[in-house]
Amino acid sequence: MTGLAPTIPPPWISIWRHPRATIRSILSGQAHSLSWLALAAVSGVAQTLVRGEQNNIGARAPLLWILVAAVLIGVVWGVVQLHVLTASLYLVGRWSGDKATFRELRMAIAWSQVPQVVVFASWLIAAVFLGRGVFRVAESLGPGEVLIAFALFALSLVTLVCVVWSLVILVNGLAEAQRISGAMAVFHLIGAGLMLGVAALVFVVPLVLLMAK
Numbered sequence: 001m002t003g004l005a006p007t008i009p010p011p012w013i014s015i016w017r018h019p020r021a022t023i024r025s026i027l028s029g030q031a032h033s034l035s036w037l038a039l040a041a042v043s044g045v046a047q048t049l050v051r052g053e054q055n056n057i058g059a060r061a062p063l064l065w066i067l068v069a070a071v072l073i074g075v076v077w078g079v080v081q082l083h084v085l086t087a088s089l090y091l092v093g094r095w096s097g098d099k100a101t102f103r104e105l106r107m108a109i110a111w112s113q114v115p116q117v118v119v120f121a122s123w124l125i126a127a128v129f130l131g132r133g134v135f136r137v138a139e140s141l142g143p144g145e146v147l148i149a150f151a152l153f154a155l156s157l158v159t160l161v162c163v164v165w166s167l168v169i170l171v172n173g174l175a176e177a178q179r180i181s182g183a184m185a186v187f188h189l190i191g192a193g194l195m196l197g198v199a200a201l202v203f204v205v206p207l208v209l210l211m212a213k
Contacts, residue, residue: 012114016165019172023108027177036110037079043113044078045070046120049127049135050159053152058135063127066135085109088192089174096188098178108173115162115169122158126151 015022026035048070052058057066086106093100100108126134133141133148134155141149174185 011111012117015111015114015169019112019169020176023111023173023176026107026111027104036082036107039110039113039117040078040082041075042078042120043116044076044081045074046116046123048074048077049120049123053123053135053137053155056135056137056140058132059140061132063132063135066132067124067127082106082110084196085192088195089188091195092188092191093178098180100178104177105174108177109170112166112170112173115166119159119162122155126155 011022011026052066052070061069083106086102086109089109090100090102090105093105123134130148130151133145134151136148138149138152141152171182171185171189174180174188175182178185178188180188
């Protein structure tokens with residue numbers, strides 16, 4: 001008798017423990033799929049929800065407005081952010097002689113955002129059960145809002161863990177896509193960050209000076 005074939009977990013599960021092998025499998029079999037678009041959109045919405053709490057938006061707007069605005073703004077932000085980061089890493093890779101294509105980099109970066117799905121789900125569930133109070137900063141909560149304060153603490157902890165794990169997956173994904181070591185992938189990220197920082201200074205500083213006149 002032959003044994004049962006081992007069960008292969010789907011990529012959104014295996015990427016948590018085996019990011020490099022999962023990215024390798026994705027790039028070899030699904031390089032042209034639109035999974036990157038869905039992941040970018042969810043990541044953008046998750047970031048917008050977190051930013052809404054940091055801006056105390058729950059004290060100024062109803063819950064429905066917050067959620068609709070988060071979707072509209074977050075989807076656009078997530079897709080734009082993905083392409084800007086991909087373009088900067090692609091340029092850094094070209095300069096250092098790496099062979100990853102733009103599509104491969106975009107896929108690897110997008111899949112590093114899988115933990116953001118957890119962030120999105122956590123904030124959405126909390127909003128459904130606790131209302132717009134979860135989009136208020138803790139300092140603005142009253143003494144009778146202990147449950148919301150606890151929820152905000154838990155959400156902040158979940159968000160922090162997922163952000164750190166997204167970074168871990170990103171480094172491993174870039175290393176696999178660009179056929180480089182993890183340490184070199186970190187240097188590529190630093191280079192891309194410096195490039196974006198310089199670009200921001202080139203465009204933002206003249207705009208601020210123009211507005212100050």
